[in-house]
Amino acid sequence: MSALTSLPEWKKLSELASAVKDAHMRDWFAQDANRADKMRLEACGIFLDYSKNRVNDDALKGLFDLARACKLETLRDAMFSGEQINSTEGRAVLHTALRNFSDRKVLVDGEDVMPEVHATLAKIEAFTASVHSGEHKGYTGKPIKHIVAIGIGGSFLGPKIMTEALKPHTVDAVKVHFVANVDGCHIHDVLSSVDFEETLVVMSSKSFSTQETLQNTLTAKDWFLKSGGTQEDIAKHFVAVSSNVKAATEFGISADNIFPMWDWVGGRYSLWSAIGLPISLALGFENFKGLLEGAFEMDTHFTTAPLEENMPVLLALLGVWYRNFFDAQSHVLLPYYHYLRGLPAYVQQLDMESNGKEVTQEGESVDYPTGPIIWGSEGTNGQHSFHQLIHQGSGVIPADFMLPLNVPNQDDTHHAMLASNCFGQTQALMQGKTFEECYADLDGTGLDDAERKRLAAHKTMPGNKPSNTFLFDSLTPKTLGALVAMYEHKVFVQGVIWNLNSFDQWGVELGKVLGNQVLAGIQGEADKDNFDASTQQLIAKFRAANAPK
Numbered sequence: 001m002s003a004l005t006s007l008p009e010w011k012k013l014s015e016l017a018s019a020v021k022d023a024h025m026r027d028w029f030a031q032d033a034n035r036a037d038k039m040r041l042e043a044c045g046i047f048l049d050y051s052k053n054r055v056n057d058d059a060l061k062g063l064f065d066l067a068r069a070c071k072l073e074t075l076r077d078a079m080f081s082g083e084q085i086n087s088t089e090g091r092a093v094l095h096t097a098l099r100n101f102s103d104r105k106v107l108v109d110g111e112d113v114m115p116e117v118h119a120t121l122a123k124i125e126a127f128t129a130s131v132h133s134g135e136h137k138g139y140t141g142k143p144i145k146h147i148v149a150i151g152i153g154g155s156f157l158g159p160k161i162m163t164e165a166l167k168p169h170t171v172d173a174v175k176v177h178f179v180a181n182v183d184g185c186h187i188h189d190v191l192s193s194v195d196f197e198e199t200l201v202v203m204s205s206k207s208f209s210t211q212e213t214l215q216n217t218l219t220a221k222d223w224f225l226k227s228g229g230t231q232e233d234i235a236k237h238f239v240a241v242s243s244n245v246k247a248a249t250e251f252g253i254s255a256d257n258i259f260p261m262w263d264w265v266g267g268r269y270s271l272w273s274a275i276g277l278p279i280s281l282a283l284g285f286e287n288f289k290g291l292l293e294g295a296f297e298m299d300t301h302f303t304t305a306p307l308e309e310n311m312p313v314l315l316a317l318l319g320v321w322y323r324n325f326f327d328a329q330s331h332v333l334l335p336y337y338h339y340l341r342g343l344p345a346y347v348q349q350l351d352m353e354s355n356g357k358e359v360t361q362e363g364e365s366v367d368y369p370t371g372p373i374i375w376g377s378e379g380t381n382g383q384h385s386f387h388q389l390i391h392q393g394s395g396v397i398p399a400d401f402m403l404p405l406n407v408p409n410q411d412d413t414h415h416a417m418l419a420s421n422c423f424g425q426t427q428a429l430m431q432g433k434t435f436e437e438c439y440a441d442l443d444g445t446g447l448d449d450a451e452r453k454r455l456a457a458h459k460t461m462p463g464n465k466p467s468n469t470f471l472f473d474s475l476t477p478k479t480l481g482a483l484v485a486m487y488e489h490k491v492f493v494q495g496v497i498w499n500l501n502s503f504d505q506w507g508v509e510l511g512k513v514l515g516n517q518v519l520a521g522i523q524g525e526a527d528k529d530n531f532d533a534s535t536q537q538l539i540a541k542f543r544a545a546n547a548p549k
């Protein structure tokens with residue numbers, strides 16, 4: 001048995017879950033008029049109603065006891081103070097330093113990193129201003145109108161999704177285009193839509209070794225040179241964000257054009273660093289700073305609020321409750337706001353790359369489920385497709401609904417309909433529709449009793465399906481920053497409970513290595529015996545289809 005499942009707090013939760021499984025939330029609401037009022041939290045501009053969860057006071061107490069038994073507060077403080085909690089890579093985990101607006105020093109190997117963080121922010125601010133004002137010109141003297149932001153994983157999802165979410169704040173001066181996939185269709189489409197004299201390429205790669213990003217940048221460079229630019233002109237059109245300054249300069253990016261980041265910032269936690277440069281270029285530096293300020297507020301809440309009133313802690317524990325005691329395989333995110341439609345994909349990387357692990361910090365196999373599958377998309381679209389499975393599927397899928405109370409270009413009818421669908425779904429999931437109600441609905445249809453019963457069984461909605469509902473006034477940069485930091489800390493707390501290293505990603509690294517080996521095979525530069533028979537067959541098919549005619 002693992003250390004976690006041997007804890008008395010774990011065993012207690014098992015017992016509490018068995019008891020709760022027989023209860024229906026519908027009855028809890030009927031019995032306690034104050035349930036919604038008691039089960040809500042507010043922090044950093046985010047209102048959370050968590051009353052539609054399958055927890056009572058005993059279960060909540062048991063969950064907070066578990067968090068304390070797992071030394072959550074000690075480990076949280078270790079992260080914020082720069083201890084090397086990424087134990088497999090020997091690194092500190094300090095994305096929180098990037099948004100530290102307090103006077104607190106943050107030490108890495110005895111050195112305060114805050115001066116470097118501030119200097120980089122100042123560089124982002126100055127560069128953004130010079131591009132927007134037209135002071136930074138292309139080599140033919142034209143102002144920059146297009147930014148082609150190249151990166152993948154954490155060097156793509158954060159910048160793209162935050163820029164999309166804050167679309168109403170977009171500046172007019174430039175248009176930002178994101179390219180991630182190595183599939184040449186994407187870079188081709190983007191480059192063919194912009195004028196090279198007015199284009200700035202921002203290449204973002206923490207490691208400066210990611211195949212997709214290097215290849216897309218080479219293609220962009222080639223396009224620039226073929227279009228008429230020269231090697232010397234590259235300095236005006238290519239900048240890079242990387243912690244590997246040496247590789248970036250060797251690649252041909254001038255040292256002045258490199259925005260630094262550091263190995264204590266994980267890729268999926270890097271939007272707050274210079275990786276966020278495309279956000280600043282798309283929305284203006286003040287809005288980028290707003291994101292950081294919102295995240296800082298959430299950091300302050302996370303480090304100071306008592307566990308029972310701590311939003312990320314509560315969310316994490318509810319997730320543990322369903323994952324470990326109700327066999328929930330996945331968790332769905334449902335933003336009822338078109339511009340926030342990318343959030344599920346963002347949290348997917350954040351959560352699944354962090355807690356998609358099967359060994360403990362000590363390297364032992366876990367004997368309990370860890371990170372769930374994260375998925376979802378914007379409401380109301382999903383209601384007309386996959387919500388069926390959430391309502392009547394055979395498992396439990398906890399859901400996070402979120403809705404801004406005000407939206408840009410507000411049309412009251414549209415917005416009221418959006419809100420009513422959001423709230424209506426949470427209500428339907430919670431209360432369901434009983435067999436008796438469905439049977440009664442079929443009264444007067446002329447069906448015989450057996451057929452009425454058969455149909456009623458199909459129409460019955462069990463309800464008791466858990467959800468959280470998040471509301472905010474409007475999606476400002478600060479609110480978005482707080483929301484993203486809230487999910488970051490939720491993932492951290494779950495990693496602590498499950499005793500995982502949430503900050504490495506060896507599975508993804510192996511994929512990168514094997515991809516390069518197979519490329520050598522496709523290019524005829526590797527012995528076919530390096531590959532298994534299936535992979536050999538696939539390579540041979542590809543080579544045959546692409547052989548010179």
Ligand SMILES: O=P(O)(O)OC[C@H]1O[C@H](O)[C@H](O)[C@@H](O)[C@@H]1O
Binds near residue numbers: 152153204209268
């Ligand atoms: O920024 P890069 O070094 O190019 O890395 C880009 C991405 O690479 C990998 O896939 C990692 O798993 C991601 O976390 C990372 O964000």
